Amino acid sequence: MNFQQLRIVRETVRRNFNLTEVANALFTSQSGVSKHIKDLEDELGVELFVRKGKRLLGLTAPGKELVVMVERMLLDAANIKRLAEQYSQRDEGRLTVVTTHTQARYALPKVVTAFKRAFPKVHLKLHQGSPDEIVQMLLDGAADIGVATEALAEVAELASFPFYGWQHAVIVPAGHALEAVQPLTLEAIAEYPLITYHEGFTGRARIDRTFAAAGLAPDIVMSALDADVIKTYVELGLGVGILASMAFNPARDPGLRRLDSAHLFPENVTRIAVRRGHYLRGFAYRFIELCEPELTETRVAHALGAAAPTP
Amino acid sequence: MNFQQLRIVRETVRRNFNLTEVANALFTSQSGVSKHIKDLEDELGVELFVRKGKRLLGLTAPGKELVVMVERMLLDAANIKRLAEQYSQRDEGRLTVVTTHTQARYALPKVVTAFKRAFPKVHLKLHQGSPDEIVQMLLDGAADIGVATEALAEVAELASFPFYGWQHAVIVPAGHALEAVQPLTLEAIAEYPLITYHEGFTGRARIDRTFAAAGLAPDIVMSALDADVIKTYVELGLGVGILASMAFNPARDPGLRRLDSAHLFPENVTRIAVRRGHYLRGFAYRFIELCEPELTETRVAHALGAAAPTP
């Protein structure tokens, strides 16, 4: 049994049992992949994969149990590498943060600025993705820290912490009839075509639920991944926009008006998440502290199931 | 990084940093051990061991953190092997149970008999040791199941379950003056020289505490590891014996008398323990069930942090 075999087993599951893809992903040959799997099965004396002729189709019962352990071992192997870097190059290295457009654009800039000043030698990779992709990257170990409003809190393998709360805002072109409605109501909004985020993004679920709870079925004529697109089409008069309030800036968006809607939609909480058992470098803890000072290394490390190292 | 390197790191810590011993324990050459350590340190870019000249003295800070992960990985590696055996040879294999003399002699015979009948192909190894040795063997992965009255419950890495409760009994040679004392008191016992178990064995701590709580300092003239030795010397008239009640059998010990002492000493509970995260074979769960039918596979596996496999 060696690590290459374990990596191959894990990758085979991830790549849906296509060994050619596995070989490419691990930068090796198919034949080697094939042989490694066979060798491992021979050594263990158990078939790990269900086969139909030569094709691999899935995992056998022992294979399923084994993969759980393999994942844990490879997680620890990656942890060992990071641990070593933490000591050999204390403030150098790479930090991968994966987040949604909204957070990358409006919440993280000041954190990133402060972080780059404090750790100029750390390569900070800010990767953008959907909440589901964020979860997947955290679970795969492809990212160290995830920031999003959706999905993070529901995954048991992730430890997540509240970052900040925010509200949705309703945006209309200057001079729109809704500006006169005081106070603003859901019913009034629902009479206009709406433009907001895609499903699964930036609190969209709460918007839908809020209207549904009021017995309304608004006409969402467009949805987008980010507020800039939404604002563009609101300005063109295609509908009323609902977006994260921090995305609206009166100075930059002179053609738009923000309507007071704090009483209509519930608060959203953006969270910071890390995979449990994932070793974090010292500067990764600093990044989280820069987001929210109360999230100290001790608190976060405890939630991860790791002991905070004595400095 | 490979498994041999990890095994060497673990063994180096266990063998007090004597690489020659490590090499012997792992059936390889010193030179290989030395090189593996150097290679690993080079690959990680960190010194893992504190050196004084050529001698290794201990672990560095990163070394200490690393060892924790290494232990976990090697635990999983061993688990994978057992998991594979579980599927390739369902009712064959090896089960190592480590226990004290008292349990091996009086509590386990009927369990072992039933187990051997149910699993004739399993090599059952019944290893005897002190409670501390039992804990160590469980932690090292050298044993699957531990049975003892002492020590097991206090170790966080072990999951332990109550097996059965028992009482100490006071044993005297036939015709001894204590037979006339009704009811028996601690004060009366303490007037005679006592013979009982060694410190740390078979409830000895509770005996000491019971006398101390009554303000008595009995004269323990002899201590032994097992009841057979104690009985031998009691029969010779060297003192009054205190031993586990199940060790006294009126038919086999005609020269001895058991005095009613249930009211004097608190109940002892013998426990069954397994290291958390240690994969147990199906027959290991059966062994535990034979001890105590309420300890089902589901309950035990849950306490171990493992999912019970679907059969």
Add this chain to the structure above:
DNA sequence: GATGCTTACGATACCCGTAAAGATA
């Protein structure tokens, strides 16, 4: 001087990749 660690070196085994053959859709 005895024990313990490192370095050097040659034999062996293992791992990888190319290429050809066989199986599957």
Add this chain to the structure above:
DNA sequence: TATCTTTACGGGTATCGTAAGCATC
């Protein structure tokens, strides 16, 4: 037929053990 997996084979590398050299106690 195109895609995918297995088997065969040769080159390269890593690992292992012996032996010698050197440090530590």
